[in-house]
Amino acid sequence: MRILVVGDGKVGHTLAESLAREEHSVVIVDNNEEVLQRSEDVLDVMCVRGNGANAQTLLEAQVDKADIVIAATTSDETNMLCCLMAKRLGAKHAIARIRDPEYNESLNLLQHELGIDLAINPERATALEISRLLRFPFANTIESFAKGRVELVEFRAQENDVVVGTPLRELSKKSHGIPQVLYAAVERDGSVIIPNGDFVIHPGDRVHVAADMVTITAYFRFMGKNSLRIKNVMLLGGGRISYYLAKMIAPMGIHVSLVEINEKKAVALSEALPDVNVIYGDGTDQELLEQEGLKQMDAFVTLCDRDEENLMTGLYAVKQGVPKVIVKNNRVAYEEIINAMGLDSIVSPKTITCANILRYVRARAGGHGTKVEKLYQLVNGKAEALEFIAKAGDSYIGVPLKDLNIRKGTLVAVIVRKGKVIVPFGNDYIEAGDNVIIIACESGISDLNEVIRK
Amino acid sequence: MNTRLVIRLQGSILLIEAAAMLPSLLVALIYGDGDAMAFVQTIALILLIALPMHFLARPNERNLRAREGFVAVALAWVLLSVFGALPFLFGGLFTRFEDAFFEAVSGFTTTGASVLTQFEGAPKGVMFWRSFTHWIGGMGVLVLTLALLPQMSGRTSHLARAESPGPSFSKVLPKMGDTAKIMYVIYGVLTLLQFVLLILVSGMSVYDAAIHAMGTAGTGGFSCYGSSIAAFDSVSADVIITIFMIVFGINFALYYRLLIGDVKGFFKSEELHWYIGIVAVSMISISLIILPQYGNFFTALRYGSFQVSSIISTTGFMTADFELWPNAAKMILLLLMFIGSCAGSTAGGMKVVRIALMTKTVKREISRTFQPRKVQVVRFEGKGVEETMLAQVAVFVVAYIALVLIGAFAVSLEGKYDMITNITASLTCVSNVGPGLSKVGPTQNFAGYGPFAKYVLSLLMLCGRLELFPILVLFHPGVWRKG
Numbered sequence: 001m002r003i004l005v006v007g008d009g010k011v012g013h014t015l016a017e018s019l020a021r022e023e024h025s026v027v028i029v030d031n032n033e034e035v036l037q038r039s040e041d042v043l044d045v046m047c048v049r050g051n052g053a054n055a056q057t058l059l060e061a062q063v064d065k066a067d068i069v070i071a072a073t074t075s076d077e078t079n080m081l082c083c084l085m086a087k088r089l090g091a092k093h094a095i096a097r098i099r100d101p102e103y104n105e106s107l108n109l110l111q112h113e114l115g116i117d118l119a120i121n122p123e124r125a126t127a128l129e130i131s132r133l134l135r136f137p138f139a140n141t142i143e144s145f146a147k148g149r150v151e152l153v154e155f156r157a158q159e160n161d162v163v164v165g166t167p168l169r170e171l172s173k174k175s176h177g178i179p180q181v182l183y184a185a186v187e188r189d190g191s192v193i194i195p196n197g198d199f200v201i202h203p204g205d206r207v208h209v210a211a212d213m214v215t216i217t218a219y220f221r222f223m224g225k226n227s228l229r230i231k232n233v234m235l236l237g238g239g240r241i242s243y244y245l246a247k248m249i250a251p252m253g254i255h256v257s258l259v260e261i262n263e264k265k266a267v268a269l270s271e272a273l274p275d276v277n278v279i280y281g282d283g284t285d286q287e288l289l290e291q292e293g294l295k296q297m298d299a300f301v302t303l304c305d306r307d308e309e310n311l312m313t314g315l316y317a318v319k320q321g322v323p324k325v326i327v328k329n330n331r332v333a334y335e336e337i338i339n340a341m342g343l344d345s346i347v348s349p350k351t352i353t354c355a356n357i358l359r360y361v362r363a364r365a366g367g368h369g370t371k372v373e374k375l376y377q378l379v380n381g382k383a384e385a386l387e388f389i390a391k392a393g394d395s396y397i398g399v400p401l402k403d404l405n406i407r408k409g410t411l412v413a414v415i416v417r418k419g420k421v422i423v424p425f426g427n428d429y430i431e432a433g434d435n436v437i438i439i440a441c442e443s444g445i446s447d448l449n450e451v452i453r454k
Numbered sequence: 455m456n457t458r459l460v461i462r463l464q465g466s467i468l469l470i471e472a473a474a475m476l477p478s479l480l481v482a483l484i485y486g487d488g489d490a491m492a493f494v495q496t497i498a499l500i501l502l503i504a505l506p507m508h509f510l511a512r513p514n515e516r517n518l519r520a521r522e523g524f525v526a527v528a529l530a531w532v533l534l535s536v537f538g539a540l541p542f543l544f545g546g547l548f549t550r551f552e553d554a555f556f557e558a559v560s561g562f563t564t565t566g567a568s569v570l571t572q573f574e575g576a577p578k579g580v581m582f583w584r585s586f587t588h589w590i591g592g593m594g595v596l597v598l599t600l601a602l603l604p605q606m607s608g609r610t611s612h613l614a615r616a617e618s619p620g621p622s623f624s625k626v627l628p629k630m631g632d633t634a635k636i637m638y639v640i641y642g643v644l645t646l647l648q649f650v651l652l653i654l655v656s657g658m659s660v661y662d663a664a665i666h667a668m669g670t671a672g673t674g675g676f677s678c679y680g681s682s683i684a685a686f687d688s689v690s691a692d693v694i695i696t697i698f699m700i701v702f703g704i705n706f707a708l709y710y711r712l713l714i715g716d717v718k719g720f721f722k723s724e725e726l727h728w729y730i731g732i733v734a735v736s737m738i739s740i741s742l743i744i745l746p747q748y749g750n751f752f753t754a755l756r757y758g759s760f761q762v763s764s765i766i767s768t769t770g771f772m773t774a775d776f777e778l779w780p781n782a783a784k785m786i787l788l789l790l791m792f793i794g795s796c797a798g799s800t801a802g803g804m805k806v807v808r809i810a811l812m813t814k815t816v817k818r819e820i821s822r823t824f825q826p827r828k829v830q831v832v833r834f835e836g837k838g839v840e841e842t843m844l845a846q847v848a849v850f851v852v853a854y855i856a857l858v859l860i861g862a863f864a865v866s867l868e869g870k871y872d873m874i875t876n877i878t879a880s881l882t883c884v885s886n887v888g889p890g891l892s893k894v895g896p897t898q899n900f901a902g903y904g905p906f907a908k909y910v911l912s913l914l915m916l917c918g919r920l921e922l923f924p925i926l927v928l929f930h931p932g933v934w935r936k937g
Contacts, residue, residue, distance in 0.1 A: 002628070025628035033840060040611055041520070046628040049837075 001025070003361065004066040004091070006052035006082050007073030008035045010330070011097065011122075013043075014354045015070060019361065020044050027061045030073075053081035055089065064090035068361055071096045072353075076103055080114050087115035093364060095357055099123055101240065118360050122349040127244035129352055130326055133345055134233065134249060134299055136217075137324040138225040140206065140344045143376055143385070149421055150414050150437060152184060152210045152378070152385065156344050159203045161223055169197030179219040181211040182423045184413050184439045185383050190336055192382045194411045194441055206339075208378065210413050210437070212421040230254055230298040230324065236283040236313060237304040238262070238269050241328070241349070245301070250275040257292060259283040284313055290320075299324040307331055314343050384440050385413065388448040392432035395454040402426030405453045409441040412452065458511045459518060460526045465507030467530045470599050471537060472500040474590055475583065478541070482579020485661075489577035492544035500537055521933060523612025527596055528924045531916055534595055535559045538587055545580035552905045559912040561587030562595070563919035564800060566675025566770040566888030569901040569908065573680045578661065585668045585676050591919070592672025592702070592800030593641045594618060601634035616924040620797020620805055621847055626710040640709045641800075645671040648698045656691040666691075666771075670698045673801040675770030675888040681897075682772040683760070692756055692773055696763045700733060703767035703795030724835045725796050729766075729806045732793065736762045736786055743783045758783075766790040768802040770888020777895035784891060788878070791885045792854075802886030802918050804854055811839065811847045853922055858884050861914045865907045879903075883911045884918040 001024050005016050008030035016039060020026045026045040029052045030036050036047040050057030052073055063069060069086040071079035076098045083094035095118040103110060104121060111119050132142055136153070143152040157164050162175045168183055186193045187206040193199070201207060211219065231254060235242045238260030246256050250273070257277040260266040270278040281288045283304065294300065300317040302310035307329050314327040326345040329338065338346060359376075376385040390397065396404055401412060401424055415422040416435040422428060430436055430452075438451055445451060479493040518526070539551065539558035548554040553569045560567045561584055570576070590598060594617040614630060615623040625633040645667050652663035665678050679685035683695060704726060711719040720726075741751065741758035748754040757774040764771045765787050776787060794803010814832045821830065831838040861880035866873075871893045878890030879900070889896045900911065917925045927933055 020629075025632070027628050044611075044628075044630050046625045 001067040001361075001364070002062070002065055003027070004029065004058075004061055004063055004069045004086070006030075006069065006071045006079075007097075008032065008039055008047075009072065009074060010350050011353050012070075012072045013039055014350060015072065015357060016043055016045050018354065018358055022362075024361075027066075029057060029061050051078075053078045053085060055085055058082070058085055058089055066091045068093045068095065068364060070357060070361075072357075073097075076100050080110065080116070083116045084114045093117045095120065095360060097122060097353065099240065101243070118357070120353055120356055122353040123240035124244045125352045125356055126241050126328070126347055126349045127248055129347055130241070130245055130301060131248045133326055133347075134230045134254070134301075134324070135252075136220075137230055137299065138220045143378070149212055149416055149419065150210055151213050151216050152208055152376075153216055154206055154208045155220075155225070157201050157203055157205045157207050161201075161203075163207070163223070164201050164203055167198050167200050168195055175222075178222055179211070179215050180423050181209040181215060181219050182411075182413050184208045184210045184385070184411065185378060185441075187382075192378075192441055194383070194409055194439060206344075210439075211423055215421075215423075232293075232297050233257070233299045233301065234259065234289075234292065234294060234297045236300070236302040236310070238265050238278070239303055239305065241303045242301075243269065243272070245303075246273050246276045257297075259288070259292070284309055286316060289313075289316070294322065295320055297322050299326065301326045301328075303328045307334075311338065311343070315341060318342055378439075382441070384442075384445075386438045386440065386445060388436045388438065390430045390432055390434045390436055390448065394432075394449060396430055396448070396452045397432055398429050399454055400427050400429050403454075407451045410445070410451050411439045413437045413439045456519070456522050460522055460529065461507050462511040463518075463526045464530055464533055465504045465509075465511065466603060467595060467599050468500050468504035468533060468537060469508060470595065470602065471534055472497045472504065474586065474598075475541070478579050478583035478586055481582040481661075482577065485578035487577035487579060489541070489545040489579040492541045492546075492577075492580060493583070495544050496537065496540040499540065518612055520612050521927075524616050524924045524927045525933060527613055527616035527920060528916075528928050530596060531562065531920060531925075535562055535912070535916075538562060538583075541580050541583050545577050547576060547580050547584075550905075552908045553901075556900065556908045556912050557584065558587060559915050560888075561585075561674065561676060562591035563886050563915040564588050564592050564672040564674040564768070564802065565883060565886040565915045565918075566669065567883060567894075567911070567915070568676065568888075568899050569903075571899065571901050573678065576678070581678050582661075582665065585665045585674070585678075588672030588674030588676060589645065589668040590672075592674065593638060593706075597634045597637060600630055601638050616920060618798060619802070619921060620705075621808060621811075621843060621850070622797075624707065626707050636710060636713075637706050640706055640713065641671065644698075644701065644709075648694065651694050652691065656686065656688050656694060658686065658691065662686075666695065667698075669771065670695055670769060671702055671800065673699065673702050673767045673769045673795070673799070673886075675764070677771065684773045689756065692760050695771060696760045699763040699767040699769045699771070702769075703799050703801045704729065705796040705798035706800075707798050722836075725807045725810065728810045729796050732790075732806065733762060733766055736766065736790060740779075740783045740786055743786075744779050747779070761787065762790065765887060766793060766801075766803075767795050767799075768885055768887045770882075772889065772896040775896050777891065777897065788881070788891070791878075791881055791887050794885055802884075804851060804885075807834070808847045808851060810834065811844060812851055815844050815848065850922065853926075854884065857914070857917060857922060861910060864910045865903070868904050868907050870903065870907075879911065880914060883914040886915060886918050 003019050003024050004027050005012050006029045008028050016026050016028055020043050027048060028039055028045055029048045029050060031051060033049055036049055039045060040047045048061040063086050069091045071082040073079055079096040079098060083096045087094050094116050096116045098119045099121050107119055136142060138155055139153040141154045166174050172178055183195045185208040186195050233254055233256050235258045238258055242258055246258060250256050257279060259279045259281060260269060261282050263280050266278050266280040279292055300322045302314045304310050310327050310329060314325050317325045325343060326347060327343050329346050330348050330350055378385055412424055414437040415424050415430060475493050475497055479490060482490040482493060535555060535558045539554035542548050542554035542557055556569050596613045596617045627633045627636060648670060649663050649667040652658045652667060669676050708720050708723055737759040740762055741755045744758055745751060745754045760773045761776055792804055793809050794805055795801035797805045797807045811834060818830050818832060832844060858881045862877040865876045865880055874891050875893040879894045882888060882890040894900060
């Protein structure tokens with residue numbers, strides 16, 4: 001597909017990188033010669049210099065032939081104008097990043113009038129992600145697919161977990177009654193393993209399990225991880241993410257404390273969020289945190305502007321014994337170091353924004369001949385989850401999985417048949433029309449027949 | 455320095471070269487001059503060396519950084535010339551390696567300077583290869599590699615930038631591989647068009663038409679006749695070649711604009727205006743200067759315009775011995791040797807865009823002396839040009855002239871020939887033109903130089919084709935340091 005990315009900032013560059021790697025034709029538009037030069041140096045993309053809301057520039061970037069236009073400049077207004085122009089000039093789909101809460105309230109009208117097919121609010125999307133993590137505190141990340149019927153949940157295995165130290169095939173014998181989930185992928189020392197029956201989970205592994213939500217919840221309850229229910233949360237920093245998050249979780253009966261360093265902002269937040277306990281003070285001050293009851297908190301979320309502050313206070317909270325600590329961090333490069341320090345739940349507005357946009361793009365790309373229904377990147381793109389629909393007449397139909405040749409490094413993770421989720425074992429088989437989800441360590445699989453054969 | 459990646463890349467490029475020898479092998483078999491074995495031997499040798507390079511070198515990192523990109527391009531051109539020289543040796547065209555190497559470098563860099571003295575009875579397959587090197591060297595071997603090997607794309611803009619002429623490189627399509635493909639398609643179609651015209655209109659034999667179409671397309675200038683295009687003595691051949699030499703001196707990105715129906719964009723190009731302007735003024739002035747010699751304006755225009763087109767496009771074909779022309783005409787040709795054609799074409803020289811930018815900068819400095827506070831932005835193609843770009847152009851021009859002079863000095867060390875000969879020999883090699891003046895003039899060639907001068911001139915040709923810096927980088931110790 002031909003994709004136009006307007007705005008070569010953090011998000012624009014990351015998007016262009018992912019899209020170019022997926023063999024799309026990418027054109028980047030930006031005002032700044034310097035950032036364009038950098039993108040042109042490291043990516044296989046074309047760059048056009050100019051204002052993204054200028055028709056001349058857009059035409060130079062051949063917007064009329066573009067399948068998707070992604071407006072990700074720093075200015076909401078430019079993004080909206082860009083989408084409006086692009087649609088009028090013949091682009092098929094338009095995506096805009098719109099972050100101002102003021103616009104958010106009239107978003108439906110704006111989207112309709114301006115022809116924006118997808119409006120992404122990075123702060124809102126991040127808040128949504130954090131709220132999910134607070135609802136399921138046992139998980140580090142949650143991905144849902146097959147229209148939300150299957151959840152893929154990541155957690156870190158601990159020393160005394162029942163799943164540690166036993167080969168996976170003997171788990172149900174050893175711990176009777178453990179709910180059947182699929183062990184989709186295990187991340188160990190920075191590399192990804194797709195486990196088989198002989199695989200033994202070590203403490204410290206990051207394990208991805210897949211099943212429907214009910215089974216997953218039962219699974220974590222069995223492991224004794226679900227005893228925690230978040231009732232008290234402390235948020236650090238009164239930015240937009242905190243605002244959206246507080247608005248989302250306060251009605252769920254969670255008691256929210258919010259620490260903000262700027263007095264005016266604190267007063268304004270207190271006015272806007274009557275249910276929230278707004279504290280005016282420096283959130284990096286340990287004394288203040290203790291005074292406000294950090295130790296009694298079930299969860300601590302750091303949302304300051306600076307990554308370093310977030311990390312340091314996050315580490316402090318872990319040390320004080322707060323059960324769930326979520327840290328905002330924009331620099332993806334540090335993720336492995338941060339994980340090693342014991343902070344598991346990291347959210348990055350940039351990554352979340354990109355993931356949302358990529359999901360939309362991939363859904364559009366699916367219609368172009370390739371048989372992949374949906375594609376998700378897992379573990380920073382080191383593994384992929386692919387969704388296919390099984391076709392009548394293929395050689396694998398009706399054959400028990402144990403009799404099929406399954407490609408090395410891939411796993412038939414889940415079969416969804418008529419809305420029912422099946423975690424398949426050797427005797428299960430695929431029927432025509434099933435949604436089949438495959439986990440693969442490699443990328444580039446485009447057909448179910450490449451993976452399983454009779 | 456990611457040595458393994460560079461080695462692997464060299465392997466792929468050599469494999470492409472082996473493949474590029476197949477048409478010449480076919481020609482050798484058709485004409486049966488007994489030179490087919492030369493190609494079989496060369497291809498076997500290349501496969502023996504390149505296959506292990508391509509398949510055994512396992513790069514631990516696939517990213518090509520600027521340093522590797524430049525080194526890879528420079529090394530590739532040297533290796534290509536070394537192996538490209540082998541058919542000349544095996545085919546019996548030359549007996550000494552420096553002659554064969556000089557001829558191969560001259561071919562790949564589309565210079566067209568020759569050390570060949572015996573044209574009669576030269577084997578047809580080898581002579582075809584000699585011109586075929588022009589054709590692939592013109593658009594670039596790495597560009598061809600990028601077009602043919604899809605897994606190469608990614609961080610490859612360094613490769614394309616190092617190889618394609620002009621101060622800045624821009625893709626016409628978002629993907630490098632697609633850009634390379636469309637460029638080669640445009641190039642191939644234009645070459646084919648000229649080939650057909652030469653056969654149908656001028657009545658050339660298929661072999662002659664192929665040789666001269668490839669020589670024109672790459673703006674090279676090798677002919678299979680000692681007297682070049684004058685051998686045909688045909689007005690239609692002169693006119694067709696004159697036009698196509700100019701056509702191949704135009705930025706290929708502009709042809710892409712025509713292809714997508716943007717005719718306005720094609721004619722709006724400022725570099726094209728400068729190019730056509732320089733061509734027109736030079737053609738008319740030279741025709742007027744040489745008018746007394748030919749007596750008839752149309753005859754003067756025929757020879758004058760051919761030579762202008764041949765020199766500014768840095769092709770180097772000849773229809774007249776311009777050594778006998780008045781000094782003013784020779785001086786114009788000398789200036790054209792410096793200028794060359796448009797960026798993004800197959801031609802050499804400093805490129806019209808740089809000349810235009812330099813002229814505008816000089817004009818600005820002049821007006822700054824009496825209006826020091828006036829803010830002046832140099833504009834080109836309707837956009838303001840960044841100061842760093844202007845500085846780069848100025849540095850390039852200075853380095854270019856310095857290289858020509860240093861080259862002339864090095865060649866002079868042999869103690870042969872006069873100053874005009876040595877200076878124009880150096881200039882014509884750096885600019886990839888072909889003929890110079892005096893003892894390396896249109897009816898002479900480079901056979902008289904000794905081995906040392908031939909290697910120096912070969913290096914100058916490579917420097918000129920890759921626009922100085924990729925080759926000069928090889929001599930910088932920092933490049934070879936670890937890390």
